[in-house]
Structure formats: structure tokens, C-alpha cells
Amino acid sequence: MRSMTGFGKAQAQTNQVTIDIEIKTVNQRFLDIQFRMPRILNEAEHRLRNATKNHLARGRVDVFITVTERAQHAKEVMIDWETITAIVEEAEQESERRFGVPIAKQALVQSLIMQDQFFVLHEQPIEEDQFLPVVLATFDEALLAVAASRQQEGLLLKKIMQEQKAALASTLEQLRGFYQTYEQEYQERLTKKIIERLDQEADEARLLTEIALLIERGDIHEELDRLTVHLLKLDQLLAKTEPVGRELDFLIQEMNREVNTIGSKSAVIEIKNEVVQLKTILEKMREQVQNVE
Numbered sequence: 001m002r003s004m005t006g007f008g009k010a011q012a013q014t015n016q017v018t019i020d021i022e023i024k025t026v027n028q029r030f031l032d033i034q035f036r037m038p039r040i041l042n043e044a045e046h047r048l049r050n051a052t053k054n055h056l057a058r059g060r061v062d063v064f065i066t067v068t069e070r071a072q073h074a075k076e077v078m079i080d081w082e083t084i085t086a087i088v089e090e091a092e093q094e095s096e097r098r099f100g101v102p103i104a105k106q107a108l109v110q111s112l113i114m115q116d117q118f119f120v121l122h123e124q125p126i127e128e129d130q131f132l133p134v135v136l137a138t139f140d141e142a143l144l145a146v147a148a149s150r151q152q153e154g155l156l157l158k159k160i161m162q163e164q165k166a167a168l169a170s171t172l173e174q175l176r177g178f179y180q181t182y183e184q185e186y187q188e189r190l191t192k193k194i195i196e197r198l199d200q201e202a203d204e205a206r207l208l209t210e211i212a213l214l215i216e217r218g219d220i221h222e223e224l225d226r227l228t229v230h231l232l233k234l235d236q237l238l239a240k241t242e243p244v245g246r247e248l249d250f251l252i253q254e255m256n257r258e259v260n261t262i263g264s265k266s267a268v269i270e271i272k273n274e275v276v277q278l279k280t281i282l283e284k285m286r287e288q289v290q291n292v293e
Contacts, residue, residue: 001244002293003153004028004059008145012138013070014131020066021142025150027291028060037065044132048139055143057243058293080118087112150293158238161288165234168281175274176224220265223258230255245292252286
């Protein structure tokens with residue numbers, strides 16, 4: 001049994017970049033994967049998503065991938081010499097025509113090439129195929145760390161739920177023992193009360209039928225038996241290694257229904273008290289189950 005709460009991280013380096021990956025998971029009804037990573041990895045998202053599904057079945061999964069350059073890329077400078085040449089030639093001709101003096105071409109060229117609109121810096125981009133295999137391997141490493149974290153948390157949840165199951169079984173056994181004694185005493189008191197009210201010898205067959213009907217209305221043997229079967233099923237689910245969160249959630253709901261039925265059938269204060277105890281334990285179990293994968 002595994003929890004849906006976990007954390008894992010991994011780091012790797014290439015000649016060009018450092019890759020940092022962190023994965024955080026919390027409880028969620030279904031598997032919800034959210035990526036925060038550089039745009040250069042957008043095309044790899046499908047592969048990363050499938051890798052996550054291979055390791056995790058349920059939960060909110062937040063993936064953080066950071067790619068940091070280890071060194072400055074080589075930059076290529078491109079100067080717009082054609083435009084500069086045209087400007088210099090035009091300036092030279094107009095200077096001669098308007099002022100009769102030659103223009104200082106060297107100073108003009110120097111001033112032009114310092115202006116942003118006449119040159120462009122091109123950085124050599126990081127090629128995805130050079131580091132993508134490293135990203136995928138690092139991502140798998142982080143996923144394994146998350147899975148181990150969820151497994152460890154799941155063992156703690158399992159221990160807590162086993163303790164709660166033991167408390168549930170103990171309370172259920174007390175309720176069963178009390179009800180058996182109460183049922184016998186109730187039948188005797190009910191028989192005596194009916195005979196006293198009739199103040200005459202009652203027809204035994206009719207008397208037994210009436211008593212049986214009254215007792216049946218408050219009979220909880222069936223609910224107690226079903227709760228016992230549910231406890232056996234709970235043991236089986238807690239022993240499984242595959243995801244059982246949904247099954248556990250459904251089982252707790254079914255057990256809660258049986259307990260509610262017992263409470264509605266009986267007005268005896270002792271039984272009501274035991275019902276409150278059972279519902280309290282089941283609510284604690286339900287809270288734990290919300291975190292089970």
C-alpha cells in the first residue's frame with residue numbers, strides 16, 4: 001500500500017547544461033500531472049507523462065524541471081554592411097555636393113556599427129537531442145525517489161489503519177456481546193409485560209409471533225455479520241501491494257452504512273454509545289484512506 005503524498009528529486013549535468021528535476025505529489029481522486037519546464041522540452045512532455053503513469057496511479061503530480069546553461073554559448077555577430085555601405089556612399093555624395101568637403105568615412109562607419117539596428121547577435125541554441133536522453137534518465141531517477149517516498153508513507157498509513165481496524169473489531173465484539181445478552185433479557189421482559197397487560201392466559205403461538213415481530217424490528221445480527229465480513233475484506237486490502245485507495249474508500253462507506261443502520265434500529269443507550277464509537281473510528285479511517293493510492 002502506498003500513499004499519494006511524496007517527494008523526489010534528481011540532478012544531472014552535461015557539457016552544456018545542469019538539469020534539476022523535482023517531483024511533488026499529493027492526494028487527488030485521479031492522476032493529474034502538471035509540468036513546469038523550459039519550452040525546449042515541450043515536445044518531450046508526452047514521453048515524460050507516460051513515464052509518470054508507469055510509476056504512479058493516482059494523485060496530483062507537480063513536476064519542476066530546470067535546465068541551466070553551464071557556460072556561455074558561442075555568439076555569431078552579423079553586421080548589416082549593405083545598409084552601412086549605402087549610408088556612407090549617400091553621405092559622401094551629399095557632403096561633396098552640399099558642402100564641398102569630403103566626409104570622414106572612418107568615423108561615420110564606427111558610429112554606425114555601434115548602433116543596434118545595424119548588427120545582430122545570434123546565439124547557438126542548445127540542441128535538444130544532445131541532452132534529452134539525460135533528462136529522461138534523470139526524470140526516471142526522480143520518479144523512483146517519489147515512489148519510494150510514497151511507499152514509506154504508505155507503510156505508516158497501513159500501520160495506523162491496522163490499529164484503527166483492531167479498535168473497530170474490539171468495539172464491534174463488545175457490541176455483539178452486549179446485544180446477545182440484551183436480546184435475551186428483552187425477550188423475557190417483553191413476554192412478561194405482554195402477559196401482565198393481557199391479564200389472562202395468552203395464546204402462546206400468537207404471543208411468540210408478536211414478540212418475534214417486535215424483536216425483528218430491532219434485530220442487528222445481519223448488520224453485525226456484514227461488518228465482520230467487511231473487516232475480513234479490510235485485512236485483504238491492507239495486504240495488497242497494488243493501489244487499493246478506491247476500494248478502501250468504498251469499503252469504509254459500506255461499513256458506515258451498516259453502522260448507521262444499527263443506530264437507526266436501536267434506541268438502547270448502550271448500543272447508541274457503541275455506534276458512536278464505531279462511527280468515530282470509521283471517520284478516522286476515512287481520513288487516512290483519502291491519502292492512499
